[in-house]
Amino acid sequence: MTVPVASTSSVMIEARAVEKWYPNGFHALKGCDLEVRRGEVVVIMGPSGSGKSTFIRTFNALEDFQKGQITVDGIALSNDLRNIDAIRREVGMVFQQFNLFPHLSVIDNLTLAPVLVRKRPKAEVSEQARALLERVGIAEQADKFPGQLSGGQQQRVAIARALCMEPRILLFDEPTSALDPEMVREVLEVMQNLAADDITMVVVTHEVKFARHVAHRVVLMTDGVVVEEAPPETFFTTPAHERTRRFLDQIL
């Protein structure tokens, strides 16, 4: 199932020795390294509070960091606001709580950013948005409002909204954790279909099946440190670290 990624493909995200302290002094990231190549699907796992969400939120500057460096699609993350805007245009994000705009219809949720940020004509974006909704299987809900949809449908709209900006990288921050069990599958299926395209994905999740079958690499984070980084077969069967074995014992 796993598609090998050619070693020649370029690096999309490069994080080197990233350290972050929260304003209250909590040391959330203690020198994290990660490299994600074009078209790769990387799953980050780990117990709650281990800093995995914080880590991927630094990739599109939703969180700042104090030490180390991050380069996204060739642009170095710095305090330069223009760089941040440029990166955010290329990096889509899907949140645990969906974060759809409740005052806008589904279709307007999708078209808002492409029209405002990319300055594309509204008619053209609408057409693309409907095609995307079709692709995530909710074309008939285009004119409803987010509050009228189920959790699974909302998350699929959120994925379509991120895709409508045509990002090169998609970040998923526990996309299925707020969903009822029977809705998890519909969202995972959409994500699996995406992974077959050449979009780069970084996914924070607890879904072992998804990690096993879709990820190219699985990363374990605990206490703000990247502990293990391995292809799924190795990660789930013969992990190198004792900490990973203990984590797997708890979730499997």
Added chain:
Amino acid sequence: MLRKLRHELFSTPGDGVLSLGLLSLLVLALVGFLRWAFHQAEWAVIQANSTLFAVGRYPLDQQWRLWLLTTLLVGAAGLSWGLLRAHPRSDREGVLWPRNDRVAAAVLVVLALWLPFALRLHPGIQARWWGLAALLLALRWLAGRHGRQLPSKLLRLVPLIWPATYIIGMVLISGGLGMAKVPPSEWGGLLLTLLAASFAILLCFPLGVLLALGRRSELPLLRWASVVYIEFIRGAPLITLLFLGQNILGFLLPGGLAPERIWRAAWVLTFFAAAYLAEAVRSGLAAVPAGQVEAARSLGLSYPQALQQVILPQALRVALPSMVGQFISLLQDTTLLSLIGLLELLGVARTVMANPEFLGKNAEVYLTLAVLFWCCCAALGLGSRALERRLDPQTIPSR
């Protein structure tokens, strides 16, 4: 129906006694009021001074301008009402004449037909009110029926008729452009009340939003300035500020802005209401989850874009009920203008009651005032509730 009544009013003996007691009190009060209104009260004081109550000492030969303005307002209202019904929200099934609208139209017809007649207004004026009511309902009907065929480019211009009407109205009221000038000292009654209130409501809104944003800003100077302003204004009684304003606004504002007492008072009302509005908006801003900003920013929207497209629309919807409450109390606060010698509704009422010819007719006058204010506030409240329903992301189709 009977069973429901019985269930709600007489389900236990205690409930029954309470219901009977309250009902008989209500009936007694109503009978007493009706007897007073139809036998003892002398409404001549209202009939004789109806023009004074409406527009104060506005010159008689220029009053056609006010009628023209009323016609424009009624036209704009009918048009907007009909178009709103013709274009329901994308997720809802449109009903051209929902029950509320039918009730409103019926009440309007009864009021327009009966009130001018009951007050024995001049026949010419009676006819004008009938004409205005007919115009409103006709435009409502036309816009509702044919609003769907209008091209969308034209539709987008429709909301502009309101600011346009407001500007035209100001010109019509004050004169200029070839019309005789009517100085603000001659405006009065309901005209002055509505003018001061609408001026303050329109201007305190943007000011209040800016103050609320300032108070949440990360720039310390801006935040402190907003906090000091809001807390200073909220700590002082309006009447003090009104007197203060008459004395110092002349120095503070650039020359042409507040030459007249009326404008000075209107500015004070604006500054006063803005501080309270800022707090209402702030509570709305606090109600928007942080995830909304994050989602907007992660899509590449700049902060101003996120504010305008994502945060403010949600914050203002949450703040809407308390903002309208603020507007309603602002409307009522205009009565304080009578204490600084302006002849708005209450000021006119006091001059009328001081007239020896109408001595002792206080109850009639005050009741009329109360009803007029109630009508204005009810209109504001109804409008805000309709807006809330339209903006509510959760509601199911309304009947």
